[in-house]
Amino acid sequence: MSSRRDFLKNISIAGGAVATSSVSTFAMAALPELNMQEGPDTQISPDPSEGRHYHPVVTPNGWTLPFRMNNNIKEFHLVAEPVVREMAPGFEANLWGYNGQSPGPTIEVVEGDQVRIYVTNKLPEHTSIHWHGQRLPNGMDGVTGLNQPGIPPGKTFVYEFVARRPGTFMYHPHADEMVQMAMGMMGSWVTHPKQHEHSLIDHVDRDFCVLLNAFDINPGARTPKIMTMVDFNLWGWNSRIFPGIDSFNVRKNDKVRMRFGNLTMTNHPIHLHGHEFVVTGTDGGPTLKTTRTPEVTVDVAIGQMRQFEFLADEEGDWAFHCHKSHHTMNAMGHDVPTLIGVDHTGMTAKIRKLLPDYMVMGERGMADMTEMEMPLPDNTTPMMTGDGPFGSVEMGGMFSMVKVRKDQPAGDYSDPGWYEHPPGTVAFEYTGELPDPTRFSAG
Numbered sequence: 001m002s003s004r005r006d007f008l009k010n011i012s013i014a015g016g017a018v019a020t021s022s023v024s025t026f027a028m029a030a031l032p033e034l035n036m037q038e039g040p041d042t043q044i045s046p047d048p049s050e051g052r053h054y055h056p057v058v059t060p061n062g063w064t065l066p067f068r069m070n071n072n073i074k075e076f077h078l079v080a081e082p083v084v085r086e087m088a089p090g091f092e093a094n095l096w097g098y099n100g101q102s103p104g105p106t107i108e109v110v111e112g113d114q115v116r117i118y119v120t121n122k123l124p125e126h127t128s129i130h131w132h133g134q135r136l137p138n139g140m141d142g143v144t145g146l147n148q149p150g151i152p153p154g155k156t157f158v159y160e161f162v163a164r165r166p167g168t169f170m171y172h173p174h175a176d177e178m179v180q181m182a183m184g185m186m187g188s189w190v191t192h193p194k195q196h197e198h199s200l201i202d203h204v205d206r207d208f209c210v211l212l213n214a215f216d217i218n219p220g221a222r223t224p225k226i227m228t229m230v231d232f233n234l235w236g237w238n239s240r241i242f243p244g245i246d247s248f249n250v251r252k253n254d255k256v257r258m259r260f261g262n263l264t265m266t267n268h269p270i271h272l273h274g275h276e277f278v279v280t281g282t283d284g285g286p287t288l289k290t291t292r293t294p295e296v297t298v299d300v301a302i303g304q305m306r307q308f309e310f311l312a313d314e315e316g317d318w319a320f321h322c323h324k325s326h327h328t329m330n331a332m333g334h335d336v337p338t339l340i341g342v343d344h345t346g347m348t349a350k351i352r353k354l355l356p357d358y359m360v361m362g363e364r365g366m367a368d369m370t371e372m373e374m375p376l377p378d379n380t381t382p383m384m385t386g387d388g389p390f391g392s393v394e395m396g397g398m399f400s401m402v403k404v405r406k407d408q409p410a411g412d413y414s415d416p417g418w419y420e421h422p423p424g425t426v427a428f429e430y431t432g433e434l435p436d437p438t439r440f441s442a443g
């Protein structure tokens with residue numbers, strides 16, 4: 001922990017989201033300043049004060065790593081280390097990550113930038129970083145054993161390459177990969193286009209960056225089970241689970257870009273309500289305009305990145321989630337029998353004589369789970385939860401909202417609260433006569 005305290009001395013007051021513009025010439029010879037992030041609040045990056053200009057992305061519940069310019073080279077400093085990540089209020093996980101959090105900070109550069117990244121290893125085993133999707137010299141590709149030796153604990157390696165293509169990329173270890181990725185080691189990388197006008201890359205008003213994650217952490221535990229291959233129980237965006245994921249707040253008629261990367265071991269069909277979008281990019285770069293068709297769900301397969309864009313022209317609080325229904329649940333067991341239709345009359349009282357906390361679940365479906373007072377272990381989030389204006393949203397995991405408002409002040413993208421529906425625009429109860437439905441009869 002002492003080295004950790006040394007890092008803390010270097011944290012900038014605004015949580016690290018400040019470019020390091022006042023580095024002395026003497027310091028230029030040393031490692032770039034180490035910026036750390038301690039909490040899960042979304043940090044908004046200012047426009048860059050050095051290097052080529054770009055419009056920074058927003059990493060929900062995350063941040064962008066500040067850089068310094070050193071003789072025209074853009075320098076970053078990443079530290080691989082154990083971290084504590086609050087995945088939702090009341091639930092912390094012991095993960096591995098970078099610079100204080102998991103996922104690591106987003107790295108933002110401009111096409112053509114010469115980039116130098118110092119990587120210090122504070123893990124108990126060796127690591128490396130693979131720059132997923134980048135064109136770079138083979139020896140900078142980060143595969144331990146193949147392209148470089150692993151970075152031993154306590155050592156710092158330097159990666160250097162030109163960010164040749166604009167687009168959305170990811171970074172992650174290519175050393176003991178199963179363990180290190182199961183522990184949360186990953187980050188986003190955005191290369192902004194060099195030209196202000198690009199034929200395939202439009203200007204957007206809001207630009208969001210999300211990494212999909214899967215963890216297997218038993219209720220009450222804090223450390224992921226690293227051997228899990230399929231049966232994960234926590235599905236996150238930027239290592240947060242609903243209701244811990246910030247909403248995506250936009251103004252009506254904003255052009256919005258979403259960048260989703262998948263370093264889990266299954267695919268995630270990401271679904272947006274109330275709007276259509278087009279896929280404008282993959283990890284291979286911007287898509288051709290002729291390939292762009294309207295969609296409301298895009299499957300982000302394993303090891304893929306998908307970038308999609310839409311005009312936010314419908315006001316409201318629009319659900320935005322993975323469409324795998326098990327991925328919008330928090331920790332649960334999968335070996336529970338289906339009890340719909342089973343008559344439990346009298347059984348609970350009998351079993352409670354033996355197990356005082358016993359509850360019957362599922363005989364009317366699982367929605368009761370959101371209201372019941374089943375005792376949960378400490379450091380656990382209910383499996384479906386999240387209060388909305390009409391009750392429980394009954395969601396967990398990979399779920400958030402796109403909040404579209406016409407009266408959001410310019411430049412203010414704070415959470416506007418719940419949408420106030422115009423009168424007569426909310427589904428309502430029918431209270432008239434209910435005639436017997438006419439049913440089809442084969443006779």
Ligand SMILES: [Cu+2]
Nearest residue numbers: 268322324327
């Ligand atoms: Cu999913």
